[in-house]
Amino acid sequence: MDIFYHPHMDREIESLIERIHPPRVCIDNDSCRECTVVKVDSANKHGILLEMVQVLTDLDLIISRSYISSDGGWFMDVFHVTDQAGKKLTDETLMLHIQQKLCTTRRKGNISSDEDDETTSEPYGCDGPHSLQNTALEMTGLDRPGLLSEIAAVLAELGCTVTSGMAWTHNDRAACIIYVEDALKAGPIKDPIRLGHVQEQLQNVVEAHGDIGERKSVRLRNLAAGRTHTERRLHQLMYADRDYESCRACHGESSGEHKKGCDGTHVSVSRCKDKGYWVVNVRSRDRPKLLFDTVCVLTDLHYVVFHAAIRSKSSMAEQEYFIKHAVAGACLDEESERQKLILCLIAAIERRVSHVRLIPPTIKGLRVDIRTKNRTGLLSNVTRVFRENGLSVSRVEIGTQGDNAVGSFFVTDCSGQQVNPNIAELVRQECGGTVFTDHKSPYRVPKSSSSSLLAMDETTNNLVAKPIVSIGNMLWSQIERLSGSFGSIRS
Numbered sequence: 001m002d003i004f005y006h007p008h009m010d011r012e013i014e015s016l017i018e019r020i021h022p023p024r025v026c027i028d029n030d031s032c033r034e035c036t037v038v039k040v041d042s043a044n045k046h047g048i049l050l051e052m053v054q055v056l057t058d059l060d061l062i063i064s065r066s067y068i069s070s071d072g073g074w075f076m077d078v079f080h081v082t083d084q085a086g087k088k089l090t091d092e093t094l095m096l097h098i099q100q101k102l103c104t105t106r107r108k109g110n111i112s113s114d115e116d117d118e119t120t121s122e123p124y125g126c127d128g129p130h131s132l133q134n135t136a137l138e139m140t141g142l143d144r145p146g147l148l149s150e151i152a153a154v155l156a157e158l159g160c161t162v163t164s165g166m167a168w169t170h171n172d173r174a175a176c177i178i179y180v181e182d183a184l185k186a187g188p189i190k191d192p193i194r195l196g197h198v199q200e201q202l203q204n205v206v207e208a209h210g211d212i213g214e215r216k217s218v219r220l221r222n223l224a225a226g227r228t229h230t231e232r233r234l235h236q237l238m239y240a241d242r243d244y245e246s247c248r249a250c251h252g253e254s255s256g257e258h259k260k261g262c263d264g265t266h267v268s269v270s271r272c273k274d275k276g277y278w279v280v281n282v283r284s285r286d287r288p289k290l291l292f293d294t295v296c297v298l299t300d301l302h303y304v305v306f307h308a309a310i311r312s313k314s315s316m317a318e319q320e321y322f323i324k325h326a327v328a329g330a331c332l333d334e335e336s337e338r339q340k341l342i343l344c345l346i347a348a349i350e351r352r353v354s355h356v357r358l359i360p361p362t363i364k365g366l367r368v369d370i371r372t373k374n375r376t377g378l379l380s381n382v383t384r385v386f387r388e389n390g391l392s393v394s395r396v397e398i399g400t401q402g403d404n405a406v407g408s409f410f411v412t413d414c415s416g417q418q419v420n421p422n423i424a425e426l427v428r429q430e431c432g433g434t435v436f437t438d439h440k441s442p443y444r445v446p447k448s449s450s451s452s453l454l455a456m457d458e459t460t461n462n463l464v465a466k467p468i469v470s471i472g473n474m475l476w477s478q479i480e481r482l483s484g485s486f487g488s489i490r491s
Helices: 011-020 048-058 092-108 147-157 192-207 230-240 290-300 335-351 378-388 423-431 471-482
Strands: 024-028 036-043 062-069 074-082 135-142 160-170 173-182 217-222 266-272 277-285 303-313 316-325 365-373 391-401 404-413 434-438 454-457 462-465
Touching: 024 092, 036 048, 036 092, 048 062, 048 074, 048 092, 048 290, 135 147, 135 192, 135 230, 147 160, 147 173, 147 192, 147 378, 147 391, 160 230, 160 335, 160 378, 173 230, 192 217, 230 290, 230 335, 266 335, 277 290, 277 335, 290 303, 290 316, 290 335, 365 423, 378 391, 378 404, 378 423, 423 434
Parallel strands: none
Antiparallel strands: 024 036, 036 074, 062 074, 062 303, 135 173, 135 217, 160 173, 160 391, 266 277, 277 316, 303 316, 365 404, 365 434, 391 404, 454 462
């Protein structure tokens, strides 16, 4: 008979455990030559892994290796991290901030489930929490050229100033979260009649080119004190919009080796009958925030990660998870459930890099970075330049720093041609400030000292698999070796 994990504990008992066993965080610069090792030791609870990963990724740290163990009532995680330049962490202030943030996050439980998504918290480095200042627009629907430009134009016309936001596109679907405030008086739009009018106008934009019965959603609301992370919420919106249904699993040979020239995303789900776990193996091109995107899906689908090992080197990443479903009686025995999990993981990995062609791994467009004085209608002006020059926006990250607006726009040419190299100058003429373009691949990450299961054959430039040993088999020795090494920060 299978035994299912049901993560229910009285909140008072959980709080007592946390007071008796407060989280311990060690930041170690001695044990690894090229990486800083962050070790977290804490009482366990559902979702804690995602909380830890979010703290590190919000600080733009690169996680090159991780070992996770949370069987029973205790959680222990080890992260090998570097900065964006591939260097160890040396800033004492940053290391103290990481330590405090991990402990604070553990005690407060900053990440909510998809049922408790009333707010969205500010990414690290931006001004103040959105949830205390702004009204939020959440939209999903069919992607098309000019959609963001039309939404931004309506917001500007109705007197809404955009303060920050994110938008992703994937498999011809689009999702965005845009934070706005009243252009006349700073702060959220509190008049329910005006909120309803703005939402109605935005719904007209989204429905303008869609077929009858087309999936779409527009939601405009004021947010209370928040816990849900913006990027996690985007994953939830795209999952609810079923973008994963159009994903294609990339299957290797029956031996587990990849086909010649294939560096796509490979996901497998198998049964570990001895321990009652399901084992999920993910192999994909490495990039920043890959671990966060993967753990988001597992958490939002109510899978509990009991053990995991993640490693990367060069351009490839290997992830292995030992999971059970959090709901008693639910499991992956049905083939349809296993396929759904596989497609959801593939979708989560692809959403952030939908502007990249995997085979060969080349950029289909370019990134346009801007920094200029913030004002009402700025987003409308920028996206109108893109639309008038035949460009489609595939991904957006915008925010404010003081009085300035900063943002990155990932654009592609609607006709499949190269993006006009003068687009930066055209945006600069329209909006002023500083504008740069970037052709770098998002898959280029700093080299790490971690081992990999893969080697690059330099003569053929093809991936050749070495004899594979399950990462999970090596997890136990690593955890045992590191479990006694918690202490204070050492630099």
